[in-house]
Each structure stands twice: as structure tokens, then as C-alpha cells.
């Protein structure tokens with residue numbers, strides 16, 4: 001077996017078998033399954049019960065008006081005349097007092113779900129309106145003009161007449177936003193989690209001095225690359241487990257409810273977004289984990305690790321915030337510029353991919369920038385890792401200076 | 407077939423750590439590097455292994471420079487000891503031995519053998535951080551020789567061990583050597599070199615004081631030591647030709663002569679006086695050689 005694979009497998013297997021990996025994976029899978037059942041869970045805590053019949057206690061004329069109103073709204077429950085006594089099981093009683101405005105009382109065994117309440121309230125408001133219109137004896141034209149909405153035009157100087165731009169917020173597709181959020185959050189989660197792991201792994205070898213035995217067997221660069229690849233594979237393994245959990249959840253539970261409830265429907269941007277998100281997610285992980293490995297190799301005491309990894313935490317946090325807080329205003333200067341600054345690119349580019357105004361060229365340019373940066377980081381890591389492994393100098397700056405001298 | 411260092415020099419900025427070393431380590435020999443702290447032993451080893459780049463000079467092993475194509479045939483015990491604290495002995499050895507190209511099956515068999523030999527078979531499943539320092543050192547030595555290398559480089563292998571364990575380790579190192587491995591080790595203890603090595607190199611502040619076969623060095627050195635024990639007064643010997651130094655402790659006198667030829671006249675002089683319990687001509691000690699070359703005592 002070659003030496004790259006030896007280090008790769010040793011790191012990969014020991015990390016995947018680690019308690020922290022198994023526990024964090026299980027927790028996320030649990031969350032995925034909870035999320036898949038969110039509507040059922042909400043129902044579980046909701047004591048309200050849908051009614052199937054609504055008995056109406058009113059005069060003949062009002063009864064007709066109410067019945068036809070509910071019929072025109074496609075209400076899901078039956079309208080029946082009131083038969084006296086308590087409300088039947090699964091039903092409610094609506095009684096009307098002909099005051100002005102009209103007073104309605106709804107009595108039922110259990111609380112009604114919010115949607116049904118809204119439905120009933122809307123219908124009754126309309127009944128009240130019709131009633132008032134009748135009482136005023138308006139002409140049909142007057143009646144019609146009551147329902148008209150005013151004509152409002154915005155004339156805003158700053159807009160420069162580019163009316164299309166403001167569309168971005170309006171045509172935000174919920175499914176696309178979810179893909180974007182999931183990409184950025186998962187990327188951030190994995191970077192924060194694995195940056196410190198790979199840093200610890202490399203720093204541990206260095207501070208325990210076992211590294212000298214290792215690099216007398218395998219070239220330092222091969223070793224470093226094997227470590228980085230192994231950690232990236234561990235993170236991707238976790239990612240794949242999550243994706244499988246999502247697929248399993250979709251297979252196992254009826255999603256139609258959830259999808260219609262939240263209005264999740266793909267549009268013609270969804271595929272572009274999904275593909276670019278995946279590419280940027282992977283490139284982002286490779287970039288940040290390579291940088292962490294490099295920083296981890298600088299220190300000679302474990303206590304310095306957190307300090308050494310500060311840039312990784314800072315940059316990923318800033319990138320994450322730029323992406324998350326600009327989701328409604330994605331074409332501003334900050335987003336455009338930061339999308340070309342390598343540490344922010346993986347976070348900000350998926351945001352731009354979501355919007356039609358961003359062309360393929362820009363998205364491909366982002367990928368090119370990342371690939372060049374990753375190549376540069378790995379080249380830098382390769383050329384200084386060799387010298388840094390035997391040094392016991394404290395602190396990053398000293399190490400950098402030393403490396404420049406050699 | 408040997409390891410050769412030619413005009414090997416290493417400078418750290420202005421500080422010359424190793425200064426123009428020339429030596430040959432014959433195949434199958436046991437070679438000692440002797441020198442005090444900062445003499446340049448570790449730096450030389452690191453250059454041999456390619457961990458540090460020499461400022462000048464060449465290193466060849468069997469006629470070729472040492473690179474990662476031959477590292478499977480080399481075993482190295484670094485001076486700064488340390489294994490991955492969180493791994494089990496078994497896992498750590500398996501990993502390091504696989505890096506030397508061994509198969510898992512061979513590793514398991516050999517590891518048991520070695521743990522048995524070093525009298526620590528119970529440590530196989532323990533985490534390294536749970537072992538004592540000396541036991542960690544044994545494990546690390548196993549890691550550096552388990553793949554049966556041709557060339558073994560041990561940087562101060564006996565430091566930090568109790569006398570019993572020093573003996574166990576010495577025995578194993580000798581056995582490895584007699585089964586054909588070329589062994590280089592460093593120490594600052596002269597007696598280890600005197601006891602174990604055929605060849606040596608003495609370093610002092612980065613330069614090579616002397617190197618080669620020990621017997622050859624001693625006979626080339628010329629100086630001999632004579633020990634005389636008896637009841638007669640022999641203080642007049644100090645004036646004899648060839649005598650460099652004379653020390654008397656009660657009835658035992660130690661003379662240093664600049665060449666063996668001066669021993670016979672001395673012998674003839676003293677037997678005129680009568681009976682002596684002892685008259686013995688010794689090879690010079692490494693210490694004498696060191697003192698005469700460097701002009702001060704070793705350590």
C-alpha cells in the first residue's frame with residue numbers, strides 16, 4: 001500500500017470511528033427526521049380539532065347568505081341548520097344576533113385550528129359587508145366602486161428607472177432559499193468543526209514529536225496532503241450521511257403536506273443554484289481545511305491552537321454573515337466585491353447563483369478564483385510544512401520569519 | 407556498500423553546527439557518534455535522513471544519495487521522543503510500520519515478538535499517554551526497527567532508561583547488528599562506545615575530532631598507558647625518555663608514554679629493583695585521545 005493511502009486511511013478511519021463524529025452525525029440525523037415531521041409534531045402539541053359541520057342558528061334570509069358565502073369560498077365543512085342542543089361531535093354551532101354590526105357566537109367542544117378560524121372570520125366579515133351594502137341601498141356602480149383598489153405609482157429618484165432590480169426580493173423562491181441556507185449553514189458548520197480537528201491533528205503530531213519519525217518515512221508534503229484529503233473525506237462522509245438521511249426521510253414520510261404547506265416548488269433557477277452550491281460547498285471545505293492544516297503546522301504548543309486558527313474562524317464567520325444578511329439585497333456592491341475575495345467566495349457565490357441577474361461567467365469566474373487560491377495555499381503549505389515540522393519555535397510570526405530565511 | 411559523508415557542513419545562519427565532516431560507515435558495522443551537548447550529532451543524523459538540508463557536502467548510501475525511495479530500508483529513533491499520545495501502542499506501531507511498507511500481518515507477529523523481548527507484552531492495548539517515559543521509549547525503539555531495516559540510526563537510544571533496561575536495549579541492538587544491520591548511534595557516554603562499537607566518530611563543537619576503527623585509532627594514536635604496582639620507590643621513572651605523565655596513588659603508578667617502544671627500557675629499569683606485583687601496558691582510553699586532540703577533558 002502506498003504511503004499516501006496509509007496516512008489517508010489511518011486518519012480517515014480513526015476520525016470516522018471517533019465518538020465526536022458519531023454523536024454529531026446522529027444528532028443531525030435526528031434533527032433531519034424531526035424537521036421532516038414538523039407538521040405532525042406541531043399537530044401533536046395542538047389541541048385544536050378541525051370541525052366538519054357548522055350548524056347555523058339564524059333567520060332564513062341570513063342563513064341563505066351565510067351558506068352561499070361559505071359555498072363560494074369552498075369551505076371544507078358542511079353548513080347545516082341548527083338543530084338545538086349542544087354542538088355535535090366534530091361540529092360547531094354559529095349563532096347570529098342581528099345587531100349592527102352583527103354579532104356572531106361560535107361554540108364548539110374543542111378549540112378550532114387557526115386556518116378554520118380565519119376562514120370563518122373572512123366569510124362572516126363578507127356577510128357583514130354585503131349586509132351593510134344592502135342596507136345603504138347603493139346602485140350597482142356604487143357597489144362596484146367600493147371594491148376597487150386605488151392606483152398607486154412609486155416615483156423614486158434613486159431607482160434610476162431600473163425597475164427589474166427590485167424584483168429580486170419578490171421572486172425569492174422558498175425552495176431556492178432553503179437550498180442556499182442549507183449550503184451556507186452546512187459549510188459553516190463543517191468548517192468550524194473540522195478546521196479545529198485538522199489543526200489539532202497536525203499540531204498533535206508536531207507537538208508530540210512523532211512527526212520526526214513520520215517524515216523520515218514519508219515526504220512531508222505527501223503526509224500533509226494525505227491528512228487534508230482524509231479530513232475532507234471525513235467531512236464529505238458526514239455530508240453524504242445527511243443527504244441520505246434527507247432522502248430516507250422523504251421516502252418514509254409523506255412530504256406532500258409539508259411541501260404544499262410551505263409552498264416549496266422548484267423554478268428554472270433551482271438546478272443552477274443546486275449545482276453551483278454543491279461545487280462551492282466542496283471548494284469552500286477544501287480551501288478552509290487546507291488553510292487550517294497550514295496554520296496547525298505552525299504551532300509548537302497545543303495551547304496556541306485556537307489563536308492560530310483565529311483567521312479561519314473570522315473569515316468563515318464574516319463570509320457567512322455577508323451571505324446570510326444579504327439574501328434580500330443580493331446585488332449590492334458588498335456582495336459583488338466579496339464574492340471575488342477568495343475566503344468569502346464559497347459563501348457569497350451561492351447567494352449570487354440564486355439570482356437570475358448573475359450570469360454563468362461570474363459564477364465560473366468564482367470557481368476559477370477558488371481553484372487558483374486552493375492551489376496557491378497547497379503550494380505554500382507544501383513549501384513551508386517541511387521546514388515547520390522540525391521547528392520548535394513558538395508562535396506563528398517567528399515561524400514565518402524562520403521559513404523566509406531558510 | 408556503505409554510508410559515506412563527504413565534507414558535510416551545516417550552518418544555521420552564522421552558527422556552524424556541523425563543520426566539514428568526512429567519514430565512512432562500513433556496512434554491517436556498529437558505529438558510535440560521540441560528543442557533548444551541541445556537538446552536532448543530531449544535526450548530522452537529520453541531514454543523513456534528509457530532514458535537514460546540508461549547507462555543503464554530500465551524503466551517499468551504497469553510492470546513491472538518500473531519498474524517500476530508500477527510507478523503507480532505514481530505521482530512525484529521533485532524539486526528541488514522542489508518539490501520538492491518544493493512540494494505542496498497537497495502532498501507533500501499525501501506522502508507523504505501514505509507512506515503512508510492512509503488511510498488517512507481519513506487523514502483528516513482529517510486534518508481539520518485540521514486546522516480549524522488551525518485557526512489556528501487557529502494553530499492547532494501552533494508550534501511549536498511559537505508559538511511563540521509559541516504556542514509551544521502548545515502544546518507539548520498536549517502531550524504528552520493527553521493519554528490519556539495513557541501516558538503523560539511533561539518536562541517544564540509552565538515555566533516560568534505568569540500568570536494567572539499558573542492558574536489555576544494548577543486547578537487542580547488538581543482536582540486530584550481528585544479524586546484519588548497520589547501526590549508527592549517538593551518545594555522550596564514552597563507555598557505551600568503548601563497549602559496543604568497532605567504529606566511531608568523536609565530534610566537538612561541530613568538527614570531527616577523530617573517526618574510524620577504534621582499534622586502529624588507538625594504535626595510530628601511539629600513546630600507551632603503563633600500570634605498575636609494587637613496594638619500591640619508582641618516582642625516578644618520570645625522568646625516563648618518552649614518559650609524558652605520571653600519577654601515583656599509594657602503591658599503584660600510572661604512566662603515560664608517547665610510544666610503545668619506551669615500555670621496554672622502563673620494564674628493564676624497574677626489575678633491577680626486585681619484585682613487582684604488576685606491570686601492564688594498556689591501549690589508551692578514548693578519554694586520553696579526546697584530551698590530547700581537543701586540549702581539554704571530555705565533558
Ligand SMILES: Nc1ncnc2c1ncn2[C@@H]1O[C@H](COP(=O)(O)OP(=O)(O)OP(=O)(O)O)[C@@H](O)[C@H]1O
Pocket residue numbers: 391418421422423441442443444445446447448449450485594
Ligand atoms: N533548528 C536549529 N536552528 C538553529 N540552530 C540549531 C538548530 N538545531 C541545532 N542547532 C544548533 O546546532 C548545534 C548542534 O546541535 P545538535 O542538536 O546537533 O547537537 P547534539 O550533538 O545533538 O547535542 P545533544 O547531545 O545536546 O543532543 C547546536 O549549537 C544547536 O544550537
Ligand SMILES: [Mg+2]
Pocket residue numbers: 447448449485561
Ligand atoms: Mg542531539
